[in-house]
Amino acid sequence: MVRTLKAKGIEDKEVLRAIGNIPRHLFMDSSFLDHAYTDKPFPIAANQTISQPYTVARQTELLQVKKGDKILEIGTGSGYQAAVLLEMGAIVYTIERQNELFKKTSLFLPKLGYRPKRMVFGDGYLGLEEDAPFDGIIVTAGAPYVPNPLLAQLKIGGRLVIPVGDDLQIMTVFTRKSETKFEKKEYGEYRFVPMLEDKN
Ligand SMILES: C[S@@+](CC[C@H](N)C(=O)[O-])C[C@H]1O[C@@H](n2cnc3c(N)ncnc32)[C@H](O)[C@@H]1O
8 A cells, every 4th residue: 555655656754654554444344345455435334435545645745744733634534534643643633524423433443542632523614613723624525615714723834635626626735824824735636525514
């Protein structure tokens, strides 16, 4: 897996080390176990997916995580992305919108020794005001627009990594330069399951 990710352009040694250390098969449904170390997304509970390892690696690389950074993840899902962040020494807060996944993953991750600071059943569009500001925020579902609370909850110098779009998303990174200024950069097309809005 690590060799494949390197060949696809992932360079951050800490990201590669974290992914190399995590048993991805434990995060997947038993019917897909034979494919756990291929670079593909797979179904998990509640019609959701565990993202393709390349996507996890690329988003994590773009987040520029350092040990001790306070990171908010939107879309806990299987817990795999949270495990990658925890392996890298981040302090992780994670929000999941679907109760079935929230319950399953909040029991499962600590069993593997991965302990986010907080796992929240809630709406990622709102972020986590009471624990803000964050060094980084990573959104792991396709966002139809950039939620303002996520920008507002970044530290100065903090980064929001978010796939923006409807059917197809552009991986977008916002870096907070000052109280009111954000730098925006785009990093190619991806396809995520949609970030659910309250009306859904
Ligand atoms: C591609 S999956 C996440 C993959 C996950 N990070 C992992 O490592 O397995 C997207 C997740 O975002 C969740 N989600 C969708 N809309 C959300 C919202 N508004 N707030 C929080 N989570 C949401 C979905 O239920 C799903 O679990």
